[in-house]
Amino acid sequence: MTLGFYPGCSLKGSSREYAESVLAVAEAFDIHLEEIKDWNCCGATAAHNMNKELSLALPARILSLAEKQGLTELVVPCAACYSRLTVTKHELSENPALKAVVTEANDLAYTGSVNVLNIVQMLDKYIIPNLEGKVVKPFDHKVACYYGCLLVRPHEILKFDREEDPQSMDALMLKAGATPIDWAFKTECCGAGLSVSRTSSVGRLSGKIMGDAKDRGAEAIIVACPMCHSNLDMRRDAINSYLGEKVDIPVLYITQAIGLAIGLDRKTLGLQRHFVKVSV
Amino acid sequence: MSSDSHHSGISGLGGEVLGHTDVKVSHCYQCGKCSAGCPLSEEMDYPPSVIMRMLQTGNPDLEDKVLRSLSIWVCLTCEMCFSRCPMSIDIPKMMDFLREKSLNEKKSDPKAKEIIAFHKSFLDSIKYTGRLYEIGLFVDYKARTLKILDDLALAPKMMKRGKLNIIPELIKDRSGVASIFRKANKKNKN
């Protein structure tokens, strides 16, 4: 089976292990992820902070290219890209005038027919039904599933899981043999776009998240967003200095955890690329 | 909601917010739930509910302070405020508009210099290559902010783990992306 695939910039660079694990898990289930040809950046936080039209035109180009390529379902592992693509689809369907402006800027046909899936939806729809027989090494750890902001909010537009105490990742991890813990910071913000420009804020916000996970005995944090990952993993020094102690809980993409459970090797899943050693 | 605006007669910045985002500042009854849930509230000069109140007054001095505030730039658009607002006010959407307006009117808070520089470097990167070029972004950002020493240790570590591309990923239709930028920017200045 073939599904459309939009990796986004992070997955080609600082979060390439996310792409590696997504592709490896898909392959293990005979799913071919077909990358959109000549895709561009979605514009991320910068675009919608600075220029509304740009923030819609960039994702619209991506969706148009997917349409052109004949893709009906598009897997978007990065939560930020997923959010931008979904918001764009919503805004353009609600506002025909805006759609005209944006498609004019793009010079590409756009109908809004592509179905955008985040990684949890993709796993739930295509992997989980066949997972049971494939688990060879259950991910037998206490895990804190961390959803962040952009996977679940705003619910009015994304219509995915629930905004408070979401459960979809917990349910997946349970099936992979993990014990998801009940904790309080599932959807608190990690600091995301301020990672470089205001690292101290990220230390505080991600520190609170890490602190609660630690207090409740999490052995790993499971994420589905490259920004959440880079803040919780690469910014661990800032986190530790906020917490005043050294916390070495590893942060895994959900596809890495599932990959381990089905016996894929650590290197294929890119675990060696993490800043905080993946000891689980 | 746009038909509302016809009768509401809201002038000033609140009226502009309504026109551009459908957010009606009068819907806010100042419960403060947004500020209570906002992860950046304590770093803001005016927490979200206070921004709403300032806009409600219609006082030009206060509206000017909103555009010059640090709040609008430290807002992360995490959507927590919108998700919990009992009146379903789309504050993040409003913040996007306020930021854009603040930039256009050259009123952005100097304390937000790094945040804005990062956004600009980010957009410049994709403007020329179509995709984000992380090394380019860092270099450009450092050039803009002169924060040469920050995060200097990070790059080699990332490099070692294969997390940085030396060469940017160039898309073929770079002129197409550049044209999107041109059109969007032109529109903005009008």
Place this chain on the structure above:
Amino acid sequence: MSKIGVFVCHCGENISSTVDCEKVAATVGKYDGVAFSVDYKYMCSDPGQSIIKNAIAEKGLTGVVVAACSPRMHEPTFRKVCAEAGLNPYMCEMANLREHCSWVHEKGEATTEKAIDLVRILVEKVKYNQSLNSIKVPVTKTALVIGGGIAGIQASLDIANTGHKVILIEKDPSIGGHMSQLSETFPTLDCSQCILTPRMVEVAQHPNITLYTYAELESLEGFIGNFKAKIRKKSKSLDEKLCTGCGLCTTKCPTKKIPSEFNEGLGNRTAIYVPFPQAVPNKPVIDRIHCTYYTKGKCKICEKVCPTGAIRFDQEDQIVEVEVGAIVVATGFAVKRPDFFPEYGYGKYADVITGLQFERLASASGPTLGEIRRPSDGKIPEKIVFLACAGSRDPAKGIPYCSKICCMYIAKHAMLYQHKVHSGKSYVFYMDIRAGGKMYEEFVRRAIEDDGVNYIRGRVSKIYEKNGKLIVSGVDTLLNAMPVEIEADMVVLATAGVANEGAEELAQKLHISYDPYKFFAEAHPKLKPVETNTGGIFLAGSCQAPRDIPESVAMASGAAVKVAGLFSQDELTREPIIAVVNRQAAPVYSSCVGCFLCVSACPYQAIEKEEIKNRTGDLIKSIAKVNPGLCQGCGTCVAFCRTKSIDIQGYTHEQMYSEVMALLNEY
């Protein structure tokens, strides 16, 4: 030749601000058959009424058109004016210039033109009006009261004390309602049970009151003065006559872990149970959903231990039919379960409870015997947080309205807590303090000033548990939205008051209307607060909107007076707006051909067959006949009649055509 008088009312400025009333009067005054036409500021006032009366006398008017507000508002007023002036009241019609014209259009020529049209069609109609006489119907002087909370109790007692019979039905095993669950009551802090239970006993012992507990309304037919109600008495699995209320069965029942409704789930009850010790009647019922005998087919311990042999496992529901003349609906409200507040963790954290649960903790009859102990571990909370508007004033969660009672009970809760736990600290997060009411504001001030309750203006964003504490994160909006984080031991949510589950179905059974929140609708928000739009059915208490005890009681007494007023007459006059089958001279007798489609169409079973016989008793013709006592004037039969043999009096085919033609014909 008709001599019609037209009276155009300005309704203060309600009509005249958009309609040129003078022009309306002047234009209509020129029409054929209009003998008099005038406009006036308040036609319903005494001088306005005199204008009509004088014109009838001086001009010898044969018909009157009052162009003013809705006939719902003032048709009875103006018909009475006509009658007093010697004109048959049904020769008076009202053109609704307010709701149908001035309120819904902007000022302008077209608006005035529409007003003229509205008057003109009624001028043409009234030319065909005929004198009618009102219909007399008997009154059944027994009232049905639905709901045995404080409102239903008060209404029952008040009606019964006027000497009339009352049938009170209550869906639960005991009367008492929410008030029986409360601890102390604001603003006097007198004990709820102490003032309520004597009333409950009075109800049980009153010779004029028949009490059916564990009973619900099955169906209702009829109309004011003449209702027929079917009541379903749910099976209690008990012979109430034999039961002495000794309570042995409830102590021996092995199924003991059922969350008690009376204690809001903070305590348990058995499968055969009396909801609370002061229940009226103080006799048990078997909860068949939880009883081992009904679920597993064996046990019957209660039957074995019952000294009088009162248990009846095979008892079935019983339908009782009663005839009543008036109904008081007092079905109360429900407390919205705050499950829809996942950010506050209700249902997840045992120590996040509702206001009603706090009442049970504070009540001497509650699971902790009145000591404030938290549900999770029974500890006395040292820090307690109360959240106002947990659901109310929250359109995002579906409840835009203010539940009205919460501000006061929160102040009371915090006060009771401070009185019982002297070293404790209490906090109230609020948006506004709504304390309108006698001694209410003073009561809240007392909580703040004398009892040291900390009021913080702001809505809480999130509650989560950490190291055994509930972290409550909010802000103080009076301090530039400064973050406030309280490590609490217990949190009480002032959840919204909402309509009862099933309110909609009940309203449909009763043919009364309800608002978007499913609270029952009063006939007029100011002047008819206890009436419904259905004659003979009245409202009391929180089924109409969230109400506190004094308001519920006042409403109940108001409804009772309305019932007593109705019962003070032996006969009721009803409007003669009913269907009639035409009758003609022999040999036709009637244009009715006896197809009797109307009989099957009539929702009120008001049409019967009439046999027309000759002198020797031979059947000449069968035709339809309308029973004026049963007909509600809905007009369904008129639409069904293929030979146009049925007319609604006051709305005949002739009258309707004349209205339509008046509009179609250029004048």
